[in-house]
Amino acid sequence: MTRVSVFAPVRWAKTVPPILRSDGQPDQTAHYVLLALATWANADGTGARPSVRQLAQATYSDTTTVERALDRIQAAGLISKTCDLNGTSVWTLHLTVVHDGPTITDRRIERRRATDAERQRRRRARRAGQVGRHAVGERDVTPSDTVTAPVDNPVDNPDVTQSHTVTYPVGHGVPPRDVTGSDTVTSRTQDRDTRRSEVVYQPLLTSHLNQPITLSPDAARREDFDEFWSIYPRKVGKTAARKAWDRALRDATPEAILTGAARFAAQRAGQDPKFTPHPATWLNAGRWDDEDTPGLRAVSGGYRPWANPANHDAYDEELL
Structure with missing residues (x-):
């Protein structure tokens, strides 16, 4: 039998309300069987005549599972059996059945969006708290009506810094710098300067510069x-x-x-x-x-044994 492929029944099968199992979860097997059945239907949802074996092959299921899924889909009112033709059922898809509210998938999407929004809100709140702590020197300081430094109270202890009173207007936090106007250097500063003066700088050793350089x-x-x-x-x-x-x-x-x-x-x-x-x-x-071989020397008369004589008459001389 020639399989007819149309898009309207398939789109309907994708958006139709899912069949729920007894535990409240979507019946995925019934959904896949309905999608496969829609590919054999005409544009108006009629004339879907695949065999059970064909549906089983399309959904990677066995024939018993497909038959039970068809019964659940028919009980939900999404399809109805028109007739039996040569032992094969002819089905009609009820394309008028549409969902009128949010589906389980829609509710899952909404829950995911709400979770993401809450996560973003918490992240922004943490960032705002970190910015506030950095502004006051990593401490939470609640500004009062005035911020007053220690009152002038002379003492005889030289390690105590004599301070002046400094008042800041309402609405301003503690600035990130010292608000005490010191007249003398504190003992902590004195100790730091003392430690710095005790540092002994060693001269650079140059003895290695006179050593011979050894190549690899x-x-x-x-x-x-x-x-x-x-x-x-x-x-x-x-x-x-x-x-x-x-x-x-x-x-x-x-x-x-x-x-x-x-x-x-x-x-x-x-x-x-x-x-x-x-x-x-x-x-x-x-x-x-090789041993040192001296170069060849010229013999008397300027004759060289490796060169032809200039006068070829020498070849005509009688040999003794």
């Missing part, structure tokens, strides 16, 4: 590598050279590597740099241990 192992390794980089005659592949430097330090000291690099740089001075190995290659091969 990582900082010392970086500084040694920077010195090697400045000495080596070919500066390519710095990242690879830094990694090779760290590996080389496992077998040699920085001083030995730097000495070998300086010796190698002197050997390669004035020569084509493209034949100079990369720094990483030099370090990975342990070349800092």
Whole structure:
């Protein structure tokens, strides 16, 4: 059977007065069954013909629960059975039944609003009380007709402050400052000044400034590598050279590597740099241990064994 979906019966099922259980709470099962039944009704509420099994599937209930809910809804006067068609009941929804007063949901909303309003009122009252206490120095002071400081009454005790009479008009609370005009410094002030005078300020110790600065192992390794980089005659592949430097330090000291690099740089001075190995290659091969090889010297006649002679007639000479 094709299921017809309309909105008027569904809106009515949502706003209809709920069916109450014996304990006075809404019958939620009956409400869900009524909503599901409304989706099969026509616009005027007639012709709702779902099977009990279909209602059970729509409400995630069993067939017995749905049948009992239909009986309670029918007893409340919200629906009536029109006829049975091929073993399936045809229902009519009484859309004219509407609630004429606040529902249980409305009453719950009203109670929640009243609770929130009371909570807000108490919060405002607490804030007002805190503001009042701050205004008088965290104390509740009730202003009288006048606020009078101690009367002038000279005494011989030097620790007692001699005061003048100060009168404030009605309606003003005690100000947040001392209302006594003192002629002498109180003993409490004297004690505070005495304690301040006893404070001894220690000079800043500067002995540590003359101590040598010790670098961390990582900082010392970086500084040694920077010195090697400045000495080596070919500066390519710095990242690879830094990694090779760290590996080389496992077998040699920085001083030995730097000495070998300086010796190698002197050997390669004035020569084509493209034949100079990369720094990483030099370090990975342990070349800092190479012996000092003197440069090739020219033989008599200016002839160099690695260069062709200027006069090719030399090749025509008879060999002895």
